[in-house]
Amino acid sequence: MVYISFQTEKEAKTMMKYISAHPMSAELQIYLSYDGKQRILLKIEADVFQKIIELLSDTFQVYIKEEWMLYVIEQIIREKFLFKEREEIDQILDIASSIMEGERFSKTVFWEEAIVSIKEGLQSIAENQLSFSFESFVKFRLRKLNEMLIQYVEHAIDEYKLEQDYQSFIYLLRNFMINQTPKMNILHILHRETFEFYNEAFEKMGKQELIRLIDRKLLAENPLYIDSNVIAPLISIAPNELLIYTESAENGIIQTIQRIFEERSKILSLDQFYSSCMCK
Template sequence: MLEIIFEDDQDTAAFLHLIQHSDDRENIIVRESIRKIEIEKAEPAFSIQRFMEPILVKFFLECKEDEHMLSLIEETYCFTDQDEQQQILQLAHSIIEGEADVLPFEPMKPPRKQYILDELRTICLEDEVFSIRSFQIFRLGKYYEQLRETVEAAIDEYKMEQEYQNFIQTLRDYVMAKPPRIKKVHIVHDGSFTLWEMRYVPEREKMKYIDRRFVRDHPMYIDSHLLAPLISIAPDEVVLYTDQPEHMMVRTIQNVFQERVQMLPLQAFSNAETPVKHSEG
């Protein structure tokens, strides 16, 4: 008989639910008491070990993983706001779902499920006492190290996203407060980005359009070739020709100019009226 010890009633109930919805449920006898479940085989040849391994893996992944990551987010990395915690947790899930990209410097690292399964196979689950807490503390070090690295990556991504959103809001406020220097501009994205109205303007003349102080205050973010003159011109209309709507620069232009942007496929530029294609601005 296997005796499983839990930390709280919620874990006990969650584990019972997994057992009740598992295959081969009819081959075991289950007895429940306070924070404890006893599992006995109904058939002598039945393997409790093989029955329990996938259930335990599922329990740790589905019932305990978020709990551990949230504990790291709050207690180790000091994010106490619940909305922030949930955003970081969702980013961690996104990283996990693309598991090959979680830790690119260690491409051979096995998936989380394998860590847990490997450890379960080093112990006997037939007629022993199995403590959930003890197994977590003494057996899951590598698994929890991977979760910690995933949480760190999610936090880095969250901070970058917050910086990006603050940057976008700064640009948006600047554009909204500034009168346009050119009412309507066209941007052609064909491998690179071309601000069509400025394509023949000499560099020295182009610099007159750029708010140098604003660019100096945001040197890491503002592209001097496109974004700096575009923001400084602050047009009322932006017609953007591209076949890559998910490109980072395309998204940035959309986020800054919002309803001022009209996005069209690149082919539409080839079919545009001659004055648009050949105007000098």
């Protein structure tokens, strides 16, 4: 009898759940069993040898992708990069998962190599009738995959820090805007290839007029770059109501404007602008 040991009962039960879901599990159930603790027991016989290897290989691949990689990524975040707060860890985990999904991780050479290593490792272990721990198996057989996960975490942390900087930047600009005395009640922004400003009467505002309205303290006292063509005039004017006419609400600058103005801003279509001001 050969057994696969796990660190916890929960891990062993989870692996058994994946084994039970495999199409060949009904046929092979007499050869695989859970000991009720932390081990899965295998009875490896010659006539079903390859079928057991196929079942275990498929199950290991699913378990590693669905359970183990998230666990390892969290351990890397905690132990290698020393993040402790649950909220921070969860955000970095989400970013890492999104990066891997965007890169179609299951199609990468690292995952293809991992599949080969899983099959070869299980084949060797079963042929020699060796018991083993799942933790040791993935540590030594999937070394390259472990190294790749560290790279994903590094990338995710970089993105997380950029997002934190961006949120701080938005907070700073929003506070500045809120503390301004509104210079207009309503301001219209027309977004096509560029951004055009229109006052409450739908009269187009020229570049020099916008420059004059910019609060110099905003540019002088802020160490971060602030766009002087759109963002600086907007938060200096600090209108009570900001109407943005666009067909590209996902545009990066528009997203930033909405985060700054929140309830003061509203997205409308270009047609609504044209019908309101009767101009093109």
